[in-house]
Amino acid sequence: MYDIISKEHLNDSVAKMIILAPRVAAKAQPGQFVILRAGEDSERLPLTIVDSDTTQGSITLIFQLVGAGTMELDCLDAGDSLHDFVGPLGRPTALSAIRHACVVGGGVGCAISYAIAKALKKQGAIVHSVIGFREKGLVIMEDDFRAVSDVIRILTDDGSYAEKGLVTDALEDLILQGNHYDEVIAIGPLIMMKYVCLVTKKYGIKTTVSMNTTMVDGTGMCGGCRLTVGGIMKFACVDGPDFDGHLVDFDEAISRGSMYREWELRARDNACNLFSHEVN
Amino acid sequence: MKTQMKMPRAPMPAQDPGERIHNFYEVALGYTEDMAVLEAQRCLRCKSRPCVAGCPVGIDIPAFIDAIAKGEFESAYRILRRDTVLPAVCGRVCPQETQCECVCVRGIKGDSVAIGRLERFAADWHMQHVTEEASRVLSNGKKVAVVGSGPSGLTCAGELRKMGYEVTVFEALHQAGGVLVYGIPEFRLPKMIVQNEVELLVAQGVRIALNEVVGRTVTVDELFSMGYGAVYLASGAGLPKFMGIPGENLKGVYSANEYLTRVNLMKAYEVTSHTPIMKSDRVAVVGGGNVAMDAARSARRLGAQVHIIYRRGKEELPARREEVEHGEEEGIIFHFLRNPLRILGDSQGWVTAVDTIQMTLGEPDESGRRRPVEVPGSAETLPIDTLIMALGTRANPLLLEATPGLDESSWGGILTNSETGLTSRAGVFAGGDVVTGSATVILAMGAGKRAAGAIHAYLKSK
Numbered sequence: 102m103y104d105i106i107s108k109e110h111l112n113d114s115v116a117k118m119i120i121l122a123p124r125v126a127a128k129a130q131p132g133q134f135v136i137l138r139a140g141e142d143s144e145r146l147p148l149t150i151v152d153s154d155t156t157q158g159s160i161t162l163i164f165q166l167v168g169a170g171t172m173e174l175d176c177l178d179a180g181d182s183l184h185d186f187v188g189p190l191g192r193p194t195a196l197s198a199i200r201h202a203c204v205v206g207g208g209v210g211c212a213i214s215y216a217i218a219k220a221l222k223k224q225g226a227i228v229h230s231v232i233g234f235r236e237k238g239l240v241i242m243e244d245d246f247r248a249v250s251d252v253i254r255i256l257t258d259d260g261s262y263a264e265k266g267l268v269t270d271a272l273e274d275l276i277l278q279g280n281h282y283d284e285v286i287a288i289g290p291l292i293m294m295k296y297v298c299l300v301t302k303k304y305g306i307k308t309t310v311s312m313n314t315t316m317v318d319g320t321g322m323c324g325g326c327r328l329t330v331g332g333i334m335k336f337a338c339v340d341g342p343d344f345d346g347h348l349v350d351f352d353e354a355i356s357r358g359s360m361y362r363e364w365e366l367r368a369r370d371n372a373c374n375l376f377s378h379e380v381n
Numbered sequence: 382m383k384t385q386m387k388m389p390r391a392p393m394p395a396q397d398p399g400e401r402i403h404n405f406y407e408v409a410l411g412y413t414e415d416m417a418v419l420e421a422q423r424c425l426r427c428k429s430r431p432c433v434a435g436c437p438v439g440i441d442i443p444a445f446i447d448a449i450a451k452g453e454f455e456s457a458y459r460i461l462r463r464d465t466v467l468p469a470v471c472g473r474v475c476p477q478e479t480q481c482e483c484v485c486v487r488g489i490k491g492d493s494v495a496i497g498r499l500e501r502f503a504a505d506w507h508m509q510h511v512t513e514e515a516s517r518v519l520s521n522g523k524k525v526a527v528v529g530s531g532p533s534g535l536t537c538a539g540e541l542r543k544m545g546y547e548v549t550v551f552e553a554l555h556q557a558g559g560v561l562v563y564g565i566p567e568f569r570l571p572k573m574i575v576q577n578e579v580e581l582l583v584a585q586g587v588r589i590a591l592n593e594v595v596g597r598t599v600t601v602d603e604l605f606s607m608g609y610g611a612v613y614l615a616s617g618a619g620l621p622k623f624m625g626i627p628g629e630n631l632k633g634v635y636s637a638n639e640y641l642t643r644v645n646l647m648k649a650y651e652v653t654s655h656t657p658i659m660k661s662d663r664v665a666v667v668g669g670g671n672v673a674m675d676a677a678r679s680a681r682r683l684g685a686q687v688h689i690i691y692r693r694g695k696e697e698l699p700a701r702r703e704e705v706e707h708g709e710e711e712g713i714i715f716h717f718l719r720n721p722l723r724i725l726g727d728s729q730g731w732v733t734a735v736d737t738i739q740m741t742l743g744e745p746d747e748s749g750r751r752r753p754v755e756v757p758g759s760a761e762t763l764p765i766d767t768l769i770m771a772l773g774t775r776a777n778p779l780l781l782e783a784t785p786g787l788d789e790s791s792w793g794g795i796l797t798n799s800e801t802g803l804t805s806r807a808g809v810f811a812g813g814d815v816v817t818g819s820a821t822v823i824l825a826m827g828a829g830k831r832a833a834g835a836i837h838a839y840l841k842s843k
Contacts, residue, residue, distance in 0.1 A: 124598055138555055144647065144655040145555075169655060185555040187592035317642050317656075318563075320553045320594055321777040324621040324636035334629070336620055339779055353630050356730035360632040364657040 103137075103186040106159055107179045111241040114166045115209050116175050117151075123158030125188045131220040132194030132213075132311065132343055135160060136319045138185040139174045146170045147316055149213040149288075149342070150189060160188075163212035163241070169368035190319045191342045194286070194309065199226050203275060203282045204250075205268050205297050206232040207289025208239065213311060214288040215242050215249070222249040229280060230254070231271045233293070237262035252280075269296045276304050284309060287346060291358060295351035308346035312337045312354065315361070328354050390492035391420040398710040402681050405567045405650055408707055409473070409498075414454070417502040421450035423487060424494045431484035432496060437827030438471075438536075440464045442481055446499055458507035461500060466539030466582065467532060467826065469508060469574045472501025474565060474671075475823045476701045508577060515584030521545035523840050526609040528595040528780070531559020532822045533615035533813030535579065536829030537836075538587045544837050547586070549609075551593040556646065559617055560814075560822070563646040564638070566675050568682070569704070572645075596783035601809060610843065611836045614795060614804070614811035615829060618819055619777030623770055624667070628724025633659055633732035637668070637676040637771035644679045661685040661767035665735050667721055668771030669693065670819075674704040676769045677713050687713050688763060692720040692740050692753040718742075720753065722760060724768055734764045773819040780815070792818055802832035803839075810836055 104121040111117055125135060134149045152161035164171050177183070194217055202221050206214030211232045221228050230250040234240045235258045246253055254271040255263035264271065272285070285308045287297040294310040301308040314337040316326035326337035331348035335341065394410040395401075401408055412420065424446045432442040441460055448457035461468040477483075477497035485493030525541050527534045530552040538548045556562050558575040583589060593599060595616070604612050621636030623629045640658070643649040647656035664680040666673050669691035677687045689708070691698065694717045698705055709715070718740045725734040739759035742751035776793030788796040788805035795804055795811040802810040812828030814820055 124593070128598060142648075142653070142655060173655070185592050187553065187555070187594060187598070189597055190594065317639060317647065318554060320597075321620050321779055322563075322618060323639035323642050324623075325639040327623075327630060329630060334623060334625075339620070339777070353730075357630060357632060359730075360659075361657040368655070368657070 102182040102184065104182045105177055105179050106157070108177070111163065112239055114239070115163060115212075115241055116166065117161065117163045118174075119159050119161050120183060120186060121158055122160050122186050122188075125186065126153045126155055126158045126160050129153035129160060129189040130193035131196065131216045133189035133191050134319070134342060135162070135186060135188030136190060136316075137174075137183050137187075139170075139177060140184050143173060143184065144170045145185075145317055145319070146174065147190075147313070147319055149311065149313065151212045151216050152219075160186075163209060165209040168365045169371065172369065187319070191338060192340075194220075194311075194343050196220055196224065199283045201227040201281065201283050203229040203231060203272060203280070203285045205272055205285060205287040205289070205293075206230070207268055207293040208234060209241070210289030210293075210311075211242050211246070214286065215245050217286050217288070218246060219249045227251050229275060229282070231256070231268045231275070233257070233268035233271075233289075234262070235259070267296070268293060269300050272297060273300050276300075276306070282306050291351055291355045294346060295355075298346040298349070298351070302347050309343050310346035310349060311342050312344055312349065313342060314354065315358065328357070385422060385425070388419065388423050390423065390495055391416045391498075393495070393498055395707075398712070401568065402711050405682055407571050408568050409703075411505055412498055412502045414452075414506075417449050417454075417499060418452060420495050421446045421499055424450065425486055427486045429486070431486065432481040435481040435484045437480065437823045438464050438830050440500075442496055445503060446494065446496070449499055449503060454503055454506040455511055457503040458511075461503055464830075465826065466536050467578050468500055469504035470532070470561060470570060470578060471823055471826070472497050472499075472504055473570050473574075474701075476821055478702050480823065508574075513581060513584070515581070517584075517586045518543055518545050520547050520586075523547065524549070524609045525611050525613065525836060525840075526551060526604045527613045527615065529553075529559055529615040529617050529813070529815075530557040530579070530589060531615060531617045531813060531825065532561060533617075533825035533829040534559065534613065535582060536826040537613045537615065537812070537833045539582050539585070540830055540833035541836060542582070542585050542587050544833070546837075546840075547588075549588040549590055551595050551599070552589060552591050553594040553616075554646065555591055557589050557591065563642045564672065564675070566641065566645055566679050568678065569675065594779075596779040601780075601784045601787075605808065610840050611808045611810065613802070613829070613832050613836065614780060614809065614815055615813040615825070616777065616780055616815050618774040618814045620775045621770065622772040622775055624721065624772065626721060626723050628726055628732070629770070631724055631726040631732045632730050633661075633767045634724060635659075635767070635769045637666070637672045637769050638774070640676050640769050641672070641679065644683070650679070650683060658683065659767050663765045664688065664767040664769065665690055665721075665763060665765045666769045666771055667691075668773075669698040669700060670771060670773070671700045671704055671821075672773075672819075673771035674700045674708050676771050678704075678708055678711060680767070680769065681711050681713060685767070688716055688765070689713055690716045690719050690721060690735070690737055690763075692718065693742065693750065694718055697750060716763075718753065719761075720755070725762070732766055732768055734762050735768055736760055736762050774814070776818075777815070784809070790816070794818060800831070801835035802828060803835060808839065
């Protein structure tokens, strides 16, 4: 069992959880992920690591309440514990050669891109951050990003907070201002990463994306996390989750990502009914 | 003697096919005591004992069968346990027809003795009638780490514990058993049986550490610095193989590993499961091994019409004969000598059909089997909504990458001395699928047993 040290909601649909897992914390590096199971019969839920604390022996996760799995996780609080917690899985993000980067985050993906921005800052790189959200109420980690960014651009789709626009607009703007990035690291919805890659390809800037695909075991056994990178079949759990964004077949990944959408919707409705029933 | 020779092989009672395609309960129901005694009496107790040589773990087959014939069922179990830590598993999943039973003298004229069924009987009888008193061998103070809790790892751990070693088994998943729990379906190997065998090992003092990925959570080098004197790597199958044909990433295409893991380990067949699986009407399974049969029969139980596409003929099917027969009884449709060319999908990315081509068997290839060759102009389209690739596995790169000094074999697995399982690093042994590629439970167990002996010799001399 893995104890939950703390839990808070960052907004209506995003929660932050700190979990005691010293053996995972001792090894965790930015870009890697864990797989957890909330209860004895829960699904295996892959989540990218946001932060790790070797002194406390803890791992920080931030997740959006999208499906039954994350909603079930959200039913747990500080003092409760997770049934299973395994990691760190996947390869760490290769950051050491980067001296000037632009980190792009979208929605809950900002949680993970923050981990990258923080690591880059720590190694002395110049960090520009571009973070985007649908609307004001969904903005997370603004202060965290400010603390590690030399330049920061915050955007909302509807203009209800900060700049109105998409992350791709601000990124292209920064590039046109003459910023020379060794690398752009984009983490967010697949569609966002796809369009970020279209922009950076135009300017020939190396771009790394984090592919959060469907998976079961997460250790190179089931093959559910496969995607096409440069025309070759790759597996997010052992070859990734980071890939060269200019080589990723995003359209295929977007399609595959919708495989269980109907099932998820049904499961979520059931979960919602169940949880509201429990509250009443 | 004469009556003994006339006795036919006792058939295995089984769930009715019409009924069992609607449930995941075990298909073969097992011999009764009377059936087992009668079947055991068919053994001629021949001097040459070819069956023992045919068994990868060298079970004293005539001795345990003799005990059954005398009605001494517990003593039959004890004889089995001397050489295998998983008798209830082996009795169910071993390919006896290519190992012990195919060399049985009774098989020269007529049917061989049903060795596997008798093994299962003795193990089940023990489980139902005897409460095991956990005999804990005193520790010799030496620690061994076993990586992976599949058949190879469990066997190695059990053998080493018997010799007094303190053994910890590191398992990446949340449940112990490896392929026995994620791969082989409930209807062929009830999970309770595996759990029972694992619990027995734990009661004997084997420690099992779940949710530990060696190579990620902890490295082999760290295991040595934690005081383990030797490490046995039995992490099993790697990434699933695909064919490299168009359409393999369409929605509705699975590897057998993924399909079976969702169904077995994550219990997707239960309505209450939190893990999704496709609701399929027409499924094609590509391949002809046990894994292909398991995937096909699982899909059948989930309500689909199921087609097996195999590029060789019925005679060449590598699956256990019993699984093929059971599959046929359950209405699985076999397409022999056919091979997929491409998988077709709709505008939303869902599988709609598979194009296949007729094959004919040409000259033998390096495996000695006749190589299938395409027959031009014989393409056919099979409408489906799900396709499962059951073509075996490639190597898992994780351990090799994370362990300096570990040599890779020609196919990308771990290179070992085939006698001892020793790798290119002192104190590091390996066996099972991680060394051989996809093989059988019993071969993996045989490797685990040999490695246990080699580890003992290594640590004794230290």
